[in-house]
Amino acid sequence: MAASNNNSQQAVTGIRITIHPDKCIAAGHCVSSAADVFDQNEDDGIVILLNASPSADRLEAVRTAARLCPTSAIEIIEA
Amino acid sequence: MTAEITLPLFPMPRTGSPLNPPDEYDKFRQDGPLAKARMWDGRDVWLVTRREDVRAVLSSPNFSANPAKPGYPFLTPARAATVKSYQTFIVMDPPDHTKFRRMLTRDFTHKRMEELRPAIQKLVDDMIDEMVSKGSPADLVEGLALKLPVTVVSLLVGAPYEDHEKLVKWSNDRLNITEDASVSQKAGQSMLEYFDNLLRQREENPGNTSDMLGRLVEEQIKPGHITRLDAVHMLNLLYFAGHETTANQIAMGALSLLTHPEQRAKLEANPDLLKNAVEEMLRFHTITHYNACRVAIADTLVGGQMIRAGEGVYALLPAANRDPSAYPEPDKFDIERKNAAEQMTFSYGLHQCIGQPLARLEIQTVFQTLFKRLPKLQLAVPFEDIRFKKDMYVYGIFSLPVSW
Numbered sequence: 468m469a470a471s472n473n474n475s476q477q478a479v480t481g482i483r484i485t486i487h488p489d490k491c492i493a494a495g496h497c498v499s500s501a502a503d504v505f506d507q508n509e510d511d512g513i514v515i516l517l518n519a520s521p522s523a524d525r526l527e528a529v530r531t532a533a534r535l536c537p538t539s540a541i542e543i544i545e546a
Numbered sequence: 547m548t549a550e551i552t553l554p555l556f557p558m559p560r561t562g563s564p565l566n567p568p569d570e571y572d573k574f575r576q577d578g579p580l581a582k583a584r585m586w587d588g589r590d591v592w593l594v595t596r597r598e599d600v601r602a603v604l605s606s607p608n609f610s611a612n613p614a615k616p617g618y619p620f621l622t623p624a625r626a627a628t629v630k631s632y633q634t635f636i637v638m639d640p641p642d643h644t645k646f647r648r649m650l651t652r653d654f655t656h657k658r659m660e661e662l663r664p665a666i667q668k669l670v671d672d673m674i675d676e677m678v679s680k681g682s683p684a685d686l687v688e689g690l691a692l693k694l695p696v697t698v699v700s701l702l703v704g705a706p707y708e709d710h711e712k713l714v715k716w717s718n719d720r721l722n723i724t725e726d727a728s729v730s731q732k733a734g735q736s737m738l739e740y741f742d743n744l745l746r747q748r749e750e751n752p753g754n755t756s757d758m759l760g761r762l763v764e765e766q767i768k769p770g771h772i773t774r775l776d777a778v779h780m781l782n783l784l785y786f787a788g789h790e791t792t793a794n795q796i797a798m799g800a801l802s803l804l805t806h807p808e809q810r811a812k813l814e815a816n817p818d819l820l821k822n823a824v825e826e827m828l829r830f831h832t833i834t835h836y837n838a839c840r841v842a843i844a845d846t847l848v849g850g851q852m853i854r855a856g857e858g859v860y861a862l863l864p865a866a867n868r869d870p871s872a873y874p875e876p877d878k879f880d881i882e883r884k885n886a887a888e889q890m891t892f893s894y895g896l897h898q899c900i901g902q903p904l905a906r907l908e909i910q911t912v913f914q915t916l917f918k919r920l921p922k923l924q925l926a927v928p929f930e931d932i933r934f935k936k937d938m939y940v941y942g943i944f945s946l947p948v949s950w
Contacts, residue, residue, distance in 0.1 A: 492896050493651035495903055502656075512651035535887065537898040539605065 479523050481546040486516045488540065496535035501528040505541075514540060556583035556591055556860065557621065557836060564934040565802075566877060567835065567864035571595050575865060579849030587626075591619045591858040592851075595865035597872040597890065599849040600838075603861040604895035609840035610639050611897055618841040619858025621939075632775070634783040636897065643896065646780065649766055650900060653702055653758050659903050662701060666911050669697055674919050683926040683949040687797050690912065691946070692718055695792035698908055699784055704757035705744065713737070717789050737785065741778040749774070788901045791833060794935070794942025795905070796912050799827040801932065801946060802879050803913070804925050809881050814917055823881035824909050829889030830879045832864035833941040838893050866890045920950040 484504070493512030497505035504525060506515040521529060526545070533541040558568045574581035575595040585591050594600050603609050613620070613633070620626035635646035652658070670690070677689040696717045700710045719733035748763040755764045762777045803810040803823075813819050838861045842853045853859060867890050868876040873883065880886075892899035899905070917923060926947040933944045 490896075492647065492898060492900075493654065494898050495654070495656055498656045507655045507657070509655075509657075510652060511648050512655040513648075531887075537604075537894050538896055 479526050479545045482521055482523065482526055482529060483544045483546070484516060484519050484521070484529065485542040485544075486514050486540060487542070488513050490538040490540040492538055494537055496537070497532040497541060500532035500535060501525060504529055505532060553582055553584040553590065556585055556593060558583075560934075560936060564932075564936070565830070567832065567862075567868060571862065571865040571868070575869060580851045580853075585619060585858075586622060587620075589617075589619065589858065591860060592848075592853055593865075594848065594859060594861045595869070596849060597866040597869040600861040600863065600866040600890060601894050602848055603840060603859060604838055604893060604897070606846060606895075607640075608842060608844040608846040609859060609861075610843045611637050611643075611838075611840060612639050613637055615841045615843055617856035617858050619839060619860065621836055621839065632779045634779050636783060636787070640896070646772075646776075647900060649762065649772075650758065650780065650784075652761070654900055654903050656903065658702075659907050662698070662904075663907060663911070665701055666694075666698055666907060667915070669694060670911050670915050671919075674915065678920075678950075683947055686800055686946040686948050687793070687943065688945065690916075691793040691796040691800075692789075694796070694908055694912070695789045696785065698792075698904065699788045702758065702904065703781060703784065704754065704759040709740070713740070713785070716740075717785055720786075721790055738778055738782060741781045742774065744781075745774050745777055784901070787899070788904065790940045790942070792901075792905050792908055794833045794940055795827065795831065795909055797943050797946050798831040798833060798941075799824070799909060799913060800916065800948075801925075801943065802827060802830065803917070804923065804948070805929060806879055809879065810917065813881055813913070817914065819881055820910055820914050821906075822883070822886050824906060824913065825886035825889055826879065826881050826883050827909070828891040829867045829873070829883075829886055831941070832867045832889075832891050834891055834893065835864045835941040836860070836939055837863050838897070861894075863890045863893060923948055923950045925949075 491514045493507060495507060495512070497514055498507055504518050504521050506517050507513065508515055529543055533543050554570060558570055560566065560568050562569045574593055578596065579599065581593040581595065583591050583593050594603055612618070635643045638646065673690045673693055677684050693714055696714045697710050700713050705713060716733040716737045720730050720737065722730055744759060745763060745767065748759050749767065752760065752764065754760045766772045767774055767777055803813065813823050840859045840861060842855050842857050842859060845852060845854050867873070870876050873885065892902045926949040932946070935942045935944060
């Protein structure tokens with residue numbers, strides 16, 4: 468699923484993240500972008516979601532994570 | 547069949563600046579959506595040049611990386627000949643690709659990179675020390691760029707320290723296509739035998755069971771999930787894929803900083819720009835200039851153009867990386883470029899380079915150290931004398947004479 472890119476001026480009050488570990492190839496861009504939100508499984512480096520609803524100030528970082536993910540394994544819903 | 551229009555031949559030479567992809571790519575992108583070209587065997591191939599379309603091809607399960615599929619567009623006769631030799635996960639589709647790749651992903655995590663960081667820093671420091679002790683001028687390619695990546699892969703894999711030098715020599719000999727072909731072949735064969743021995747020794751004497759070698763033996767070979775031969779070729783792939791690529795990127799990155807003094811000064815004044823500078827180097831140079839090769843296995847619309855099953859496609863990473871709709875002023879090398887991190891050089895989709903965290907770590911370490919250690923570093927020859935690897939599978943330069 469593509470990340471929903473909300474470019475409107477309206478403030479985002481909530482972020483909900485869904486990950487798809489079956490699609491993940493352990494590239495690690497998500498951790499580079501938002502290490503407080505994403506981590507990698509010790510055994511195979513596959514994505515782990517640390518925080519499914521980070522605060523709104525993490526929006527840009529989380530959007531970057533979704534955008535850089537080469538297999539669209541990160542889905543973001545912005546409210 | 548005579549075509550009314552003569553199709554361009556692919557691959558095509560860079561007739562303009564050696565720092566830019568072939569001039570035709572811009573025209574293809576403008577004329578769009580896709581371009582058609584003719585290959586060495588008379589077959590036609592689709593060339594994808596827009597970043598959005600390159601991403602679409604590389605994300606779609608309708609395009610296969612498997613050379614055994616009908617219509618796979620081999621770049622050269624030599625590459626067509628390799629289909630008979632052993633295939634690793636780089637040219638597999640799911641589920642085989644997934645199974646093999648996941649055996650190695652543990653060694654490329656952020657955590658693992660942090661563990662390796664001090665050792666890589668030490669290697670860079672030592673290699674620069676050695677260059678300095680031998681004196682100026684020197685070839686940065688020989689003194690640093692070619693040595694570092696192989697030694698780093700050896701660290702990652704768990705090859706014994708005393709074998710590192712041997713692995714560097716074999717890896718370099720294997721790349722040497724200018725000499726008698728048997729030099730390269732012998733080196734390649736020696737490496738395969740070396741890996742076989744290394745794995746066999748671990749099978750007989752387990753020792754460290756948690757490094758890459760140990761895990762391949764204990765978790766994959768012994769339970770029978772893969773053969774030792776599979777593991778030999780996986781190790782070989784890491785050395786192959788992790789050597790010339792990283793070496794060429796280090797050299798090209800150095801060349802760009804040395805020829806853009808204002809960019810270099812910016813980087814030296816703002817070390818926080820390092821990561822972005824490295825992404826911009828990756829984007830600007832796109833040393834993976836003949837990637838990514840696919841064949842359609844189902845009829846698929848790309849950018850409005852129908853590609854039929856059995857038709858070959860090159861999702862051209864250098865073209866995507868210079869797409870003005872994605873990167874304003876794309877031919878400008880700008881270490882502060884805002885979306886440099888969206889570069890396509892490591893490819894996209896499920897084959898995106900497994901070694902990219904390691905490559906980034908090495909390249910970042912080089913560029914945070916090199917100019918600090920050698921503040922007077924400069925090119926020792928005019929730019930016009932630099933020889934580019936125009937006909938090689940991975941783009942780069944043969945040597946980079948520098949003085950300090």
